[in-house]
Amino acid sequence: MPDKKQKSQTLFSHEKRTNMAYIIVAAGKGQRAGTVVPKQYCLIAGKMLLTHTVKALRQANPDALFVVVINEDDHDLATKALAGAKNIITVTGGATRQESVYAGLTALKAEAPEFVFVHDAARPFVSSVLIVNIESDLQKGADAVIPALAITDTLKRATNGMITDTIDRAGLYAVQTPQAFNYSKLLSAHETAPHNDFTDDAAVFEYAGGTIHICAGDEGNFKVTHPADFAKAEAQMMLACSDIRVGHGFDVHAFETGDHVTLCGVDVPFTKKLKGHSDADVGLHALTDAILSAIAAGDIGTHFPPSDEKWRGVESHVFLAHAAQLVAKKQGIVSHITVLLICEQPKIGPHVQAMRQAIAGILSISIDRVSVQATTTEKLGFTGRKEGIAAEATATIRLPFGVPYE
Structure with a gap:
């Protein structure tokens, strides 16, 4: 991917340097959620969704550098969502997820961390246990690790509301984030990948010939996507604080x-x-x-x-x-x-x-x-x-x- 001039803004102090960094993808408009503002800035249990997500990741690695990729129209919302946080910079994303992640990777060039985690802003329930499991696989030598859940439901393909065939679910997985990579190799993969709008970074890494390991995902690590997910997320947070x-x-x-x-x-x-x-x-x-x-x-x-x-x-x-x-x-x-x-x-x-x-x-x-x-x-x-x-x-x-x- 060719270099693009990106608008970035340092919001908070950069205090410590670690071998791990996080990119939180928050540049989307969240249209499927049907909200007035992008879903990552909607309130759940009194705080913005993005605020909850950053907090969850911080619990696992409080000293890592965070890059939050935002839409150019959302700087004020992002400032409010990230108020009081440390070691965070924001960078303006692109029209696709692929472009936005590349913007985040570019912002990390000066830091050159050993590993980078790429996470959806709309997944506020990522656990410290999941992060530790991913880190363990990275430390054992894996270049890329993604959490995934084996598909247990029967899968059907349909056209115009009619079932056309049943899909064999053997070996099929539902992929989650954060997805973790050797930083330099993921950056290289993005620099050479075509503008195919890959839906996740594992796909970009695969295209570049990289090998990806799977670790067990977490059922609770769901993505807030549709209107009903907000009620589910609030209920889950309230249950945790009982x-x-x-x-x-x-x-x-x-x-x-x-x-x-x-x-x-x-x-x-x-x-x-x-x-x-x-x-x-x-x-x-x-x-x-x-x-x-x-x-x-x-x-x-x-x-x-x-x-x-x-x-x-x-x-x-x-x-x-x-x-x-x-x-x-x-x-x-x-x-x-x-x-x-x-x-x-x-x-x-x-x-x-x-x-x-x-x-x-x-x-x-x-x-x-x-x-x-x-x-x-x-x-x-x-x-x-x-x-x-x-x-x-x-x-x-x-x-x-x-x-x-x-």
């Missing part, structure tokens, strides 16, 4: 002279502001404590002590994002949150939607998992006297069993 934890948080802040209050990440015009060491966002403070409570990780003062001047005036989304990162480190999911704001003034109703959107953005979850409500105390107590605002919050967190809480 340790359900509910946390509670509460906070109050008094009014002082000002021109707005910050509530749930939104500046609400008002004749006063809330007094506090940070921005005094009572809603986000209560929610941060609720999440920390759910994972038994102390409270907001444990992580951001008010005695420390470096937190003075800090926007409270920093605290909430930190709590979400702790959940992610435990391989958990923020399943649902509720914030109840208690005050006579200002009026919360006109700002509820903006608050929900702000919280969803901080936590990287879908807005339908975020509830913001408001009530009064019927003019009773300090909130009834308009001396300040109180907030209660609950957070439902799903964690895998066996993850330590300390």
Whole structure:
């Protein structure tokens, strides 16, 4: 394949060099999925499909370099999906999968890893066990290893809805990714392959005369392709995180002279502001404590002590994002949150939607998992006297069993 100038963008730091690299193919439009945005950027269990896939691969090899091949129109979506990740670059793909993988291989020339794994962005359930099995075959001397499942169903060929013959299934396999190769040999195979739009890299390697080993695939490593696959994927992720934890948080802040209050990440015009060491966002403070409570990780003062001047005036989304990162480190999911704001003034109703959107953005979850409500105390107590605002919050967190809480 002739050289093509590719547009690439380094999103995150490249910290370590290893003998293995990963190419994640995410340049397609996913039309069969019937989604508004490409399927790799659709939310499953509150996070983008691509985010889940990168996380799964990282668990097996956290220090490897990743190249994510994306569509030229999807840079903003990719940036969001890969936020916080390390050792990742993006490169613009081509019109076919073959061209996109070649773009990823070209981006790795300076690194020249010994082995490269090529994986579909739409396979978020790849296991560390599968990766280790593939690596084992590579270390034994194989130039190419692909996971595959033997076909067990009866196969028929049909024309115009009518069966024409039965196909012998002996020796037939359904191929999965990641497919792993000697890097230099796969690059050479792509450089010499015709533009036949090979559907996987094993086919390109075969065309170049390479020998490919098969290792046992994984039934759970399915590809999200059709609309029904999204429900299947979400159910599988939720089943994996079946340790359900509910946390509670509460906070109050008094009014002082000002021109707005910050509530749930939104500046609400008002004749006063809330007094506090940070921005005094009572809603986000209560929610941060609720999440920390759910994972038994102390409270907001444990992580951001008010005695420390470096937190003075800090926007409270920093605290909430930190709590979400702790959940992610435990391989958990923020399943649902509720914030109840208690005050006579200002009026919360006109700002509820903006608050929900702000919280969803901080936590990287879908807005339908975020509830913001408001009530009064019927003019009773300090909130009834308009001396300040109180907030209660609950957070439902799903964690895998066996993850330590300390």
